[in-house]
Amino acid sequence: MVVGNGMVGARLAEEIRRRDPGGERVSLTVLGAEVHPAYNRVLLSTVLAGGLSAPMVALPVADGVSLHTGVTATALDRTARVVHDADGGQHPYDELVLATGCRAWLPPVDGFTGADGAPADGVSPFRDLDDCERILAVAAPGARIAVVGGGLLGVEAARGLAGRGVAVTLVHPCTHLMERQLDAGAGAVLADALRGLGVDVRCGVGAKAWDPETGLDCDDGSRIAADAVVVAAGVRAETGLAADAGLAVDRGILVDDRLATDDGRVHAIGDCAQHPDAAPGLVQSGWEQAAVLADLLTGADPAARYRGTRPVTRLKAAGIDLAAIGDVADGDERLHVADPRRGRYGVLSLRDDRVVGAVMMGLPDAAATVIGLYDSGAPAPEDRLALLLGRALPGEAPATGDPGRLPGTAVVCRCNTVTKNALVTAWREGARDVGALSRRTRAATGCGSCRDAVGGIRDWLEHADPSREHAV
Numbered sequence: 001m002v003v004g005n006g007m008v009g010a011r012l013a014e015e016i017r018r019r020d021p022g023g024e025r026v027s028l029t030v031l032g033a034e035v036h037p038a039y040n041r042v043l044l045s046t047v048l049a050g051g052l053s054a055p056m057v058a059l060p061v062a063d064g065v066s067l068h069t070g071v072t073a074t075a076l077d078r079t080a081r082v083v084h085d086a087d088g089g090q091h092p093y094d095e096l097v098l099a100t101g102c103r104a105w106l107p108p109v110d111g112f113t114g115a116d117g118a119p120a121d122g123v124s125p126f127r128d129l130d131d132c133e134r135i136l137a138v139a140a141p142g143a144r145i146a147v148v149g150g151g152l153l154g155v156e157a158a159r160g161l162a163g164r165g166v167a168v169t170l171v172h173p174c175t176h177l178m179e180r181q182l183d184a185g186a187g188a189v190l191a192d193a194l195r196g197l198g199v200d201v202r203c204g205v206g207a208k209a210w211d212p213e214t215g216l217d218c219d220d221g222s223r224i225a226a227d228a229v230v231v232a233a234g235v236r237a238e239t240g241l242a243a244d245a246g247l248a249v250d251r252g253i254l255v256d257d258r259l260a261t262d263d264g265r266v267h268a269i270g271d272c273a274q275h276p277d278a279a280p281g282l283v284q285s286g287w288e289q290a291a292v293l294a295d296l297l298t299g300a301d302p303a304a305r306y307r308g309t310r311p312v313t314r315l316k317a318a319g320i321d322l323a324a325i326g327d328v329a330d331g332d333e334r335l336h337v338a339d340p341r342r343g344r345y346g347v348l349s350l351r352d353d354r355v356v357g358a359v360m361m362g363l364p365d366a367a368a369t370v371i372g373l374y375d376s377g378a379p380a381p382e383d384r385l386a387l388l389l390g391r392a393l394p395g396e397a398p399a400t401g402d403p404g405r406l407p408g409t410a411v412v413c414r415c416n417t418v419t420k421n422a423l424v425t426a427w428r429e430g431a432r433d434v435g436a437l438s439r440r441t442r443a444a445t446g447c448g449s450c451r452d453a454v455g456g457i458r459d460w461l462e463h464a465d466p467s468r469e470h471a472v
Contacts, residue, residue, distance in 0.1 A: 001091060001096050002097045002099055003083060004272070005030050005031070005037070007042070007286060009030060009038065010030075010037075012290040015290050020300075021064075028062075029066040033071065033073070036129055037058060039059055041129075044126070045156035048157060049163050049317075054133070057129075071086070078246070097293065100238035100272045101238055101270055102238055102271040104235055105236050106123075109207045110210065111123075111210035112231065122227070126232045140165075140166075143227050143228070144226045145167070146215075147161070147171070148171055149172060151178055152315060156316055159197060162194075168198070169200040171207060171216075171218060172205070178324075183359065185338055190322065192343070193319070205220050205222070206219040242268065247262060252271070252280070255267065256275075257275075258296060259292060259306055270285075270290075279311040284414055285309040287415055288417075292306040310326065310375070311325065312371060312374070316449060321361065321364045323358070323370075323371065325355075325359075327357040328347050328357035329349060332351045335348040346359065348370065353379045353380055355370055356374075366390035370387065371414070376409070403456050406457075412457065413453075415445070415450075418442060422443075423437055434454055438451075
């Protein structure tokens with residue numbers, strides 16, 4: 001049984017059915033608190049920006065799954081191995097997977113919540129599809145919206161709303177944007193880029209009080225005239241069900257390399273799980289965990305273990321190309337370039353000639369090459385500056401701007417570990433457009449940031465693949 005019908009819960013169901021299509025080894029029941037079937041939560045910022053409609057982010061429902069939407073699990077009886085729901089239902093299990101995700105956090109700001117603890121009028125978190133629909137209801141051209149929180153999601157929300165003609169003010173209590181991924185220099189370049197796209201960015205400013213009649217008061221004494229507030233101030237893992245059942249929790253539900261809790265029959269994956277080597281909030285972590293757990297639950301690979309995920313963050317904001325990977329740490333070999341006037345910034349960190357971290361803004365060719373080196377662990381070229389600028393010499397680093405020179409083993413979609421070879425194979429088997437390639441390989445179905453790369457490979461194949469003469 002799986003509790004949670006979000007992205008990772010749905011992915012686990014799909015992975016199980018890929019290994020056990022007839023349901024001979026695993027009979028699968030999924031309980032989901034949301035009334036919607038599973039959808040790609042990572043793409044909600046694209047929905048907010050108008051690039052996709054809500055139906056377009058829906059995820060497929062795996063065959064042979066007993067799916068219950070709008071059913072909230074309220075208690076777990078580990079002795080009887082039963083999950084109780086809010087409607088009085090009881091769901092027995094042999095193995096239980098918690099994929100409960102996380103919830104948006106509303107900071108303790110006067111006026112943000114009502115007497116019942118729910119968001120007050122004019123205040124919306126930005127976490128799920130219902131939140132997105134509430135925000136879109138007020139996001140008409142000329143509307144004034146304050147976005148509270150300058151992390152990844154807040155930046156994406158602010159950019160998306162500005163693209164709809166909304167007057168957006170982004171307030172962030174830290175000294176620079178996306179401080180978890182970026183240094184101060186990169187944060188400043190990002191802020192300038194957002195200002196150029198119509199967003200009023202105010203760093204070092206926190207929200208103090210909200211009144212729908214007067215707007216948002218800030219702790220620097222200023223007041224922002226706003227019709228609504230979007231809060232993207234962080235999330236908290238949904239651990240209540242596990243904690244009430246006596247399972248070990250910290251920031252998330254503690255799991256080992258088998259994704260098992262301290263009760264061997266109960267597992268946790270995705271944003272609700274806390275593994276020593278998994279960075280929180282990455283879709284790729286959930287995908288990899290789902291694959292490992294599917295191997296274990298179906299018996300396809302009893303030796304499967306989850307060893308962690310190498311973090312790569314891509315900002316999904318039109319007009320801004322930003323990637324942050326690994327860890328840019330003191331003591332490593334570091335290279336730094338800054339061209340803020342043109343919105344370009346780069347930091348490259350290497351250890352023993354291997355890329356261990358980087359921040360790249362406005363350097364798309366370099367980002368693709370550096371991510372490839374980071375994924376493969378291959379030695380970096382001697383000309384570090386050329387690498388950071390995306391001009392590494394042929395033979396020294398993969399040429400990522402030209403799909404024809406991209407190695408077949410290069411990972412195009414990190415979320416789903418799809419290589420160029422996998423895309424070529426799918427093309428030759430009849431997947432002749434980006435949509436078909438995505439359905440066949442899963443490329444571009446995670447965060448969506450690789451969609452242009454998939455399109456580039458598809459265009460290259462159209463003109464260069466000898467097998468095109470045999471297309472149906």
